[in-house]
Amino acid sequence: MKLSDEQVKAFREDGVVVVEHVVTDADLAPVIQEYEAWIDQRARQLQAEGEITELYPNEPFETRFAKLYEQSPRIADGMDIMQMRGPAMFNFLRNDNLLDAVECLVGPEILCNPIQHIRAKPPAKVSGEGAGFYNVPWHQDSGVTWEEADNSEIVTCWMALVDATVENGCMQVLPGVWKQGHLEHQAEGGTTIRPDLLPDVEPRPVPVGKGGVVFMHRHTPHTSTPNYSDGVRWSLDLRYQKAGTPTGRPFHPAFIARSRENPSRVLTDHAEWSRLWVEALENAKNMKAHRVK
């Protein structure tokens, strides 16, 4: 879907805009099915290794992962986008409804940045409340790129795969703060803005329904709190930018997701995308991705 002028204006002013129903349930279904199948297979593998006893095969997408995670957090190993590299996910990275919205912010030549994650945030009573991949501390996405991307207008698209609420740990943002540019981060506490530099702005929780997107500027500080529901807060965080600008992760594969000028530049070959990731993960094992300054 295209963004309205008001939505683009809100993004430019606040560095964040929440847009409901950017993609449809039908757009998300293949991705969810791919993950359901993967989780089932992984659970059976862990059962064979004696790590879990109950498979919960009839439990829905919204809760099954939590029941498996409770038995073994290893259920999550290998699940992220660049590790699993599913064809449905690769297709989704070029989803027209999503890219129509992204085009309103970065223009018609769109590069898919390789910083891309799927997050299945388990209930806090299962996974704890500590800071980490699930409960991210205050940071700007510029803090997880190299300086080479300082002038790249990278837009983070945080998408809910199930309704994201305050209770289950949706994102919180500091609106308007992007205008202050990059703030110094520290490694202590998990790549976070130096506490003494965190602007004194009222945090805005940004709940969003399934298929909706929180679009964020790379300098918008954001955090997410523990999941106090019984379900799993499933989400994607994807990033897009104008083709030809540095991604801040030169050692990981970016690809052209849309080109109005020359559509043949778009990468549509799943095997090639997967190959690029396998090669990059092998060659960039000790690469430091986050900056701490």
Ligand SMILES: O=C(O)CCC(=O)C(=O)O
């Ligand atoms: O999904 C989350 O809780 C954190 C996401 C995040 O930090 C990001 O998209 O940059």
